[in-house]
Amino acid sequence: MNKKYKVAIVGATGAVGAELLKLLFKRNFPMESLTLLASSRSAGKEIKFEDKTFIVEEAKPECFSRFDIAIFSAGGTPSKQLVPECAKRGCIAIDNSSAFRMDPEVPLIVPEVNPHALKGHKNIIANPNCTTAISLMALCPLHREFGLKRFFAATYQAVSGTGVAAMAELESQMKAIAEGRKPEVNVYPYQIAYNVIPHVDVFLDNGYTKEELKMLNETRKILEAPTVLNSTTCVRVPVMRAHSVAINAEFEKPVSVERAREVIAAFPGAELVDDVDNKIYPVPLNFQCREKCGVGRIRKDLAFENGLSFWVAGDQLWKGAALNAVQIAELIASEDAKK
Numbered sequence: 001m002n003k004k005y006k007v008a009i010v011g012a013t014g015a016v017g018a019e020l021l022k023l024l025f026k027r028n029f030p031m032e033s034l035t036l037l038a039s040s041r042s043a044g045k046e047i048k049f050e051d052k053t054f055i056v057e058e059a060k061p062e063c064f065s066r067f068d069i070a071i072f073s074a075g076g077t078p079s080k081q082l083v084p085e086c087a088k089r090g091c092i093a094i095d096n097s098s099a100f101r102m103d104p105e106v107p108l109i110v111p112e113v114n115p116h117a118l119k120g121h122k123n124i125i126a127n128p129n130c131t132t133a134i135s136l137m138a139l140c141p142l143h144r145e146f147g148l149k150r151f152f153a154a155t156y157q158a159v160s161g162t163g164v165a166a167m168a169e170l171e172s173q174m175k176a177i178a179e180g181r182k183p184e185v186n187v188y189p190y191q192i193a194y195n196v197i198p199h200v201d202v203f204l205d206n207g208y209t210k211e212e213l214k215m216l217n218e219t220r221k222i223l224e225a226p227t228v229l230n231s232t233t234c235v236r237v238p239v240m241r242a243h244s245v246a247i248n249a250e251f252e253k254p255v256s257v258e259r260a261r262e263v264i265a266a267f268p269g270a271e272l273v274d275d276v277d278n279k280i281y282p283v284p285l286n287f288q289c290r291e292k293c294g295v296g297r298i299r300k301d302l303a304f305e306n307g308l309s310f311w312v313a314g315d316q317l318w319k320g321a322a323l324n325a326v327q328i329a330e331l332i333a334s335e336d337a338k339k
Contacts, residue, residue: 002333003336006066007033009035010070012036012047013036013056014038014163015163019317021036023326025049025050035066035067037056044056061086076098078097079097080097086123087124090123105122108221109328111324111327111328118328118332127325128324130321131214132219133319134320135215135219137267137312142263142264143223146251148250150228151247153232153245156239157235158284160241161236173193200212201234242313250305251306252306270294271295291319294314
């Protein structure tokens with residue numbers, strides 16, 4: 001008989017927390033119980049899902065002794081405080097923040113790419129950055145076929161990546177402009193409606209943002225390809241949900257567009273959407289609440305000898321966050337079932 005798990009969602013009142021709740025039931029994860037946790041200010045809040053009502057509890061170190069798996073989506077500071085407490089109490093922490101991703105003792109998992117890295121975990125498993133996970137749905141099969149050498153990326157990141165306040169602000173700004181009122185700017189340094197902002201996360205001394213370096217460092221770790229080079233520019237766009245990424249990649253081996261399409265179509269996390277003659281290519285609106293990421297606009301790159309240019313779109317709240325975390329939990333359950 002397959003095991004059923006006592007599961008907790010930490011950060012249950014946020015945008016990703018809501019998707020975790022939905023996906024755990026949608027994908028029929030084997031749960032004995034589900035508990036929703038958040039900060040003290042959210043304790044006592046009721047969250048309704050279908051015919052169920054959950055009362056949010058405060059996330060405290062001692063509570064984790066009650067659970068088998070805790071999925072964290074509460075931000076870096078709470079994760080740094082609570083994830084080690086969770087792990088030492090025997091509960092497996094799947095963390096969606098950046099706090100543990102580059103820790104050599106912590107596996108950074110994309111189940112379609114490196115499920116083998118789960119072995120030997122010490123009750124802490126990291127979930128990758130949203131743009132990394134989405135980009136890897138194209139980069140991984142191409143790397144396996146041609147050998148990834150370096151790539152350049154420009155991201156088109158939806159406001160869902162910032163959270164519910166940013167989503168509400170985009171909506172309110174669009175409404176204000178339509179009504180002839182001045183939009184309020186609180187979440188981002190500039191108005192996001194009818195605008196793009198080349199600034200995601202904090203700037204570092206080298207002029208890149210932390211978000212941009214995540215693409216380099218996390219891709220190397222997940223693909224187990226420490227020599228891959230990357231330069232990324234991350235841009236926030238006035239899209240409510242689902243990120244897109246334009247990628248120019250150079251490979252060790254000669255490439256062909258036909259073979260690239262074949263390996264992407266066969267990859268479990270990707271959907272080939274590539275028929276430009278009929279104006280068929282991925283757009284973020286079509287990949288909201290979709291488990292796979294769309295890959296299209298595949299063409300020979302004009303700057304690289306063995307290069308391909310392509311476009312990827314995927315749901316930041318799903319494959320970029322909640323879905324990948326649930327897939328990691330499913331991977332844990334699958335490994336347990338083999339024991």
